[in-house]
Amino acid sequence: MRTYILRRVAQSALTLLGVSVLVFVILRVLPGDPARMLLPDGAPESAVAELNRQLGLREPLIVQYGLFLRSVAHGDFGQSFQYRAPALRVVLERLPATVQLTVAAMLVTIAAGVSLGIITAVLRGTRYDVAGTIVAVLGQSLPNFWLGIMLILLFGVALRWLPTSGFASWTSLVLPAVTLAAFPTALVARLTRSSMLEILNRDYVRTGRAKGLTEQSVVLRHALRNAAIPVLTVIGLQIGSLLGGAVITESVFAWPGMGKLIVDAIFFRDFPVVQTVLILSATVFVAINLLVDLLYTVVDPRIRYS
């Protein structure tokens, strides 16, 4: 087990180094010039050249990368071109909002998605199943943008129950979390349903029922536990991608998260911010994958790593 973990950690480090090279090179071969994006349109060429020099973009690529690696090793991800502040600080400032939104959306996903999946599986073929399936299909097919605006218009503008946007109190978290959770909830619900259906037909479930276990115990203790493995995998992946950015939801709700930050940073060629966000989220993604793999052993004792 220990060897396995060590090997996985080493692999992860290598992956991250690869990510850093890719990000670094791709950003710099993209057309577009950071100084030109920072200066007002129509600033003199001399100003563009001078600013690029100040930003350190006149050095050869390999020198820039070397300097970058050295400062990252010291925990310094460079100065954001746009914000004129340390890129790491700019990114970390967005972290609380991103984490809150991700956690809230995941809680909604797990609570609603898993319940919906169980209900539709157990009540298969009834009108509850049909209704649940419709909800799931809608969740996967409604564009976030539209759903978000509709929720704002209903709960923010018409009823005035919840704030329309921003990052102030827990109430401002409700609408973006629900919007963001719509897609993964539907995904988890459908996956739980099909996984449960498969398990519920197994012999040991019939045996459980035959020996007089309550239906609740059969479904929740025996079936769900076995059906959970694919669901866990999907949830792990979803957390990773939500952390990486919920760009549309963040835009619609003016939520100060990382998704919008990175999209803007790409548009405006703010290399240090893009690098910081991508490297940090790659790190989180890799770590979560590792954790999920290890969690399998807890959920399913048959799985052993050596």
Add this chain to the structure above:
Amino acid sequence: MREQHPRFDHIGRRDFLTVSAAGLALAGAPALAAGQAKRSGEIAAGLSERMLTLDPANHYSISTTSVLRHLFDPLIDVTNDSKFVPALAETWRPVNNTTWRFTLRKGVTFHDGTPFNADSVVFTLRRVQSNSKLIKSFVYQDIESVEKDGDYGVIVTSKRPFGSLPAHLTMLGMLPPSAAKNEEAFFQKPIGTGPFRFASWTHGDQIAMTANPTYWKPGIPKVEKVTFRFIPELSTRTAALRAGELQVIDRVTPDLVETLKGTRGVKVLDVPAIEAQRWVFQLGKEPVKDQRLRQAISLAIDRGVIIKELLRGYGRPVDSPVPPGLIGHMTLPAKVYDPEKARQILKQAGYSNVSVDIVLMKDFYPKQLEITQAVAAMLGDVGIKLNIKNLEIASAREQRTAGTYDLFFSGWAHMPHDPDWYFGQWFTKAGSEKLTRYTNPRVEQLIAEGRVPDPKVRQAKYEELERIVWDEDAELWLYYTVAIYGISDRLRNFEARRDYYVLLSDVAIA
């Protein structure tokens, strides 16, 4: 980001003596007991463009300029009709063509109680001139020296005439010299002389400020607190206004006006902006190098239809490269719609099946794609094929730099309320080298001669050069933009600004 070109107008095209006299008169008025005016309530505004820094010298953004105007005072303010009026400078006058003298207001203090004086101005101007890391540095490169002339006088000399200096100064807040000690820490929690004090902010998300009870202007500000939130998504800004969370939003598009007007408690204000929509040609290469083709393109476009149908009336016909109210504005012959004449010109010039590429910066201007498609249809009518290339902003600008375009969709906000930057950038050989490749020695000479402080001389030079570029169809002038704001009907005294500023110092809330 829109194209922002802050430019200051300088003292008024009319007469700087009047301005100076007004300043003297104001200065002489007894300081009415400031702070005794009743102050109550708070206002939250939603702006379209994110504010990324609190350093007045390190951005060129319109939103940021208007937010920072609440924390910092500039030397000079500009009114909605482009007049230059005293702020921290009581008077200013050109000593000669390359020297300005500013007389400063006495008795003003920064938020920490330190007095404002010439040291502050010298520090602020020298900093922006010498630190080329600062975004605004390039504007001040013509400055040669900034010297104190007593505790409340400053003399600025420049390498060449710098008539637009007062205009530029309306966009530059004055800093305390103590900021130099640790600039990064200072701009996390800045101190100015402005009507509001810094309370808190999150980069690019929102900033809160509280009233400065000892502000030098009596009775200002009128509310206890202002918050600016940065919400680029228009539908979100609109919803927050309709829900009563915001009291002001900027950059409303024409298609949302009716929705807002139909909401209780919400008003819509509009005003012709100091922004001209004009597409630029790549004048260095075929085919649009040919003036006859440019003329035909201009004649083939029905600007009235664009204004009436696509902008729902929120646009104004162009009669000069410079919008009304600014120095240099004049009335030139209208750019008419005459497809028949366009066809004739094309035929005479031997064009058939000519094709022109237009580059757009994706999602940069509202309705830009619809407008371009409409123009493509109009040009198609006279036999010109318009190929639309809607590119990500950085790529679009890259193409413009490389010169691989024929037409480029762009606008120009004459930001410091002065056209010197516009002319100097787009109509000189050095300035337009990576933009339009425009070159005309006579125009270049007129631009240089138009840099002097004397507004009468400037007006005459600009009128002559505008006639030339207008006849050349050097750019495709389409319409002047209209600025639209949504506000709560509880606001009193809110002014819809032509420069897109949202200024709340003078605004009260019921």
